[in-house]
Amino acid sequence: MKICGVELTGSDAVVCLLNHDQGQFNLPDCRVRKLGLNRAYNRREFQQFQFGFSKLMKDYSIDKVFIKERMTKGKFAGGAVSFKLEAAIQLIDHLDVGLLTPAKIKAALSEHPMLLSVSLTMIRGNLIYLIVECGSWGSTGHTTVGSFNNSSLGSRS
């Protein structure tokens, strides 16, 4: 299953693709890291953003999109443009979009700790093998092998 994670910051949508197949994670190569919007109030520009995002998801045959939810009010509320971007992504036809609250993300991470730190994925080379206790990825309880295939960052020196 291929999932696209989205973080909305300012007037950008930062994307990251993550594939999980038979207990293995890999980071598929992606042509962009973020999709931006220059003038959020220009209708044409806005429609272009939606088209671009929709095309990206189709090109990489993404099964599901998850957006990190921002607070609607208060000190840490998200920006106005970020809510417009969220609406634009949610309104794309035939795209399965879910929202994840920071609390949910935290809870899931404490239940299933990340196999790798983000900085480790920057390591030069292609494959990092990890032996992890199951439990986090399956219910059978035996030991399994997870691997990270870092194709997007592997070519960097």
Add this chain to the structure above:
Amino acid sequence: MKDYSIDKVFIKERMTKGKFAGGAVSFKLEAAIQLIDHLDVSLLTPAKIKAALSEHPMPVLFSETGLKVFQEAAFTVAYVGHMSHEA
């Protein structure tokens, strides 16, 4: 919009930040309206509305229109939309 064959939609713009900023949901609604296919949507800033009203004063009192009080802003935007369209 289709049922009433509307030619143009005007939305009153809200500030994106500050004390009088619009709510998060209002920006999502704005996005949803702007992304409707084949619908001509424009935004009007409060400053533009004010300028248009001073140039073309409203010909009727709002209380005489029979509209609901909460529709006043929408009515004003529609009026200003007509004025700026003709100008």
